[in-house]
Amino acid sequence: MTKLLILLVLVLGILAIAQLARVYELTSRMRGKREEDISPADNRLNANLMWVFLITYFGFFLWLLIRYSDKMLPIAASEQGESTDWLLNFNWVILFIPFVITNVLLFTFAAKYVHNKNRRAFWQPHNNKLELIWTVIPAAVLAVIIIYGLRTWNTITSPASPDAIQVELYAKQFDWTARYPGADGVLGASDFRLINGTNPLGIVTPESVAGRLLELQEEIAGIDDMLANDVLPDSKRDELTDQVERLRRHRSRVINLRTVMELDIKENGNASIYMAGADDIVTKDFYLPVKQEARLLIRSRDVIHSAYIPHMRVQMNAVPGMTTSMKMVPTITTDSMRTIPEVVNKVNDINAIRQGQGKEAYVFDYLLLCNKICGASHYNMQMTLTVTSAAEYEAWYKEAQKKPFQATDAEAVPEPAAAPSVDDNAVPADAQAAVRPN
């Protein structure tokens, strides 16, 4: 309500200004002054305001720099981040110079060469030498910017070393899941058609294929039953017919996948990519060891997301239908980051604010957040990244290998009506027999 009142006051204020302007207009009309004739007083006023603005502008900039420089992202915690931060500062230094020079000249000239009816403007249509100079200088400066920029870009985007730790980051509305290779060190193949409550990433293994086929078969049978027995309105019947047709198409594609898989397994045995997935670790924890290169493979289930880790200065989109990747070498563990004075101060500032609002205290953590509009909860799609020492990482990894993936409630995929639960003990041969007629 108070805000509405403020609004009202502002509106009235503006109306008052409009009325004042009107009064001014009428008086100047009485004095025979034409609207397009800008009086010397008006010219001077605007010229002076140009000075005032220039000072205010730089003052505001300076105030923002002083007040907020320690509230920006803290020191970069990855090798990639260190190089881009250096590059950013290098660019700021270069860009600050033309920023100051051009603004000072612009506002100074505007203010200084204000209209004077006794003076005539300087006739100067062009000056080729001057123009050449200010084409060549920006070109030279940009060449430097481009060379340094591309050097950093090439280093950042060069292929990761083969020893890098591989982690898959899997995005969906509205959370992240991580997958680590098991003892074999290889991430197994995946296929979106195998996604279900227990296999949220659609990892392809002989078991998951068989289980999914069985599941599809039961869904199809369930709908067929409904279509055969129930008295259904036409619209519902059409809908179910469409649904069952789609399920049949999916089933036939999963069967194709199975064929490919079986051939590959026959050829490569346990080295097959389809055998690699069984021991993969699917987890909601995202751990990385410090000072080791990590290769992050990024996938999406539904729409485009973007994996952004601000403290590491790395980012890559998650695009459905393809796997993107980025590499990084974390340089500071979460624990040591929490003790860096800059971070400690920042956290204290934040907690002072949060205390005032009665919110729980904040502890520093690296975050992976989504940075591509992806839907209603885009603003809360995050995962904590924990960077630890190599030993702690090993311990965590061993522990994680033992834990089966727990689908949370949000994780559970809503199945169509009459979807049977998946029975892990079901005999795959039965399922195969049932779908063979296709």
Added chain:
Amino acid sequence: MGATTTAEAGHHGHDAHHHHEESFISKWIFSQDHKMIGKQFLVTAIFMAWVAVIMSIIFRLQLAWPGEGFAFTNFFLGEKWAPGGILDPNMYLALVTIHGTIMVFFVLTGGLSGTFANLLIPLQVGARDMASGFINMLSYWFFFLSSMVMLSSLFVEGGPASAGWTIYPPLSALPQTIPGSGAGMTLWLVSMTLFIASSLMGGLNYVVTILNLRTKGMKMTRMPLTMWAIFITAVLGVLSFPVLLSAALLLLMDRVMGTSFYLSEIHVAGEALDNVGGSPILFQHLFWFLGHPEVYIVLLPALGITSEIISTNARKPIFGYRAMIGSILAIGFLSFIVWGHHMFITGMNPFLGSVFVFTTLLIAIPSAVKVFNYITTLWRGNIVFTPGMLFSIGLVATFIAGGLTGIILADSALDINVHDTYFVVAHFHIVMGMSAIFGMFAGIYHWFPKMYGKMMNTKLGYAHFWITFVCAFGVFFPMHFIGLAGAPRRYYSYSEFPMFDTVVDLNVLVTVFAIIGAMAQILFTYNFFYSIWRGPKAVQNPWRSNTLEWTTPVEHLHGNWPGPIPTVYRWPYDYSKPGKEDDFVPQTVPLEAGEEEH
């Protein structure tokens, strides 16, 4: 274009019609007079701009005070989208989407080009009207229809399009992923299709008129820079908008016909979709192939307007006329080969990224030349501070700030960390929300006497400029800092991330400036409409300008000049020429014996 459609033939053709009465409908509604069409574009754009401004205030309130209820929000959105005045997260996304769409397309493309290309082309090149008055009229009415469809999308079930103004699929293709991708998105695509049709009809007309209907003596190298800017803008539009149309049509097919241009391997709402083999990245390539030239479609007319106004009011020839034309051409050409800088982190080949870094940073050279030339034009000038001049100087200042941060964003290695953060929001609002809008305001103040035969109130213009100038910096400058703190754009609220708590007060500052800045636009709107009816009557050439439009009578007539079309003898920037008594020499004054052109 047959040989008969020369300026002379146009002149005879229209003379016969001068005196016959036009009906209300053919004069005010389905007018084929370019001046009226320009005004129609402008008034529609002002209305659309207000819709977009109100949207921005609603989501700025949410960003400054997340989770608080506002009567203002509730008043506009009702209980469905703002229960208790608290903005719904889906509606938040819808608002930022439609705000962006309206501002970029309806205000800064339709509004800016539509208004000034229509108003100025025939007047400044010396033509009776556009090459095709009828197609020109259709162009406006398609624009109008498109605006209505876009506005109607605000009222459908599920809300308007919500996938961001760039409508990246799959989010924009699948209603399962966001409610706004239902009927709202379909209407968005329909509206955009109409808009593109409008823009193509307009653009072809602008190009043809400038190329074929220039009056005697109006060589290309004697055209005002507004004409050059609008000409290149129209060429960019004609070449790039069809690509957006194809992108939109493919998206429409993906949505309704089950094709898979942009969709592949998607599992959503508990089921796997049939679509395989498409690529969401394809859409981005198509979109940005328009999207980047679009930035210059928005900016170039503003720069052209500024060139004209700065030269006129500094009473000094624009410095480096040929360099200015050269930089417009260079910017226009380069704008077609830089689109990949929007996609550095989509997983595209890093080498391709390097190429786009190179081409993008090249644009900084002609842009820098333009800034230096503006500043040099002011040097030792004799500056008259009309409101139009103030906005033009404002444009240069914002173009400097936005141009420099553009260099950061064009540098792919740096883009990684600021991509899709508030840093980007700051950058493109400073170049589009400030530079281009300032160019538009400058143009309105400067050519208002030509449009309506009345003067706008100068004092209100000053107040409008200074409040807007300060507030716009107050809004967009701090956003750089919010972005450098790592805050992503299009977040409904930052309360889930304590790491951003220390910049929340900046969000409050931004919102306060935004509200005051929006209020200042009331001054402008009041001044604009009041002056149309009650403003003091304008004289023929109020700014003592050289260009042809000021040789037409104050009262509009279909055909522009009562007598024959004037002949042009000189370039338009003979201000304070030595040896001349006045400090301006209109283009229609013949060169004296032995006088150098420039």
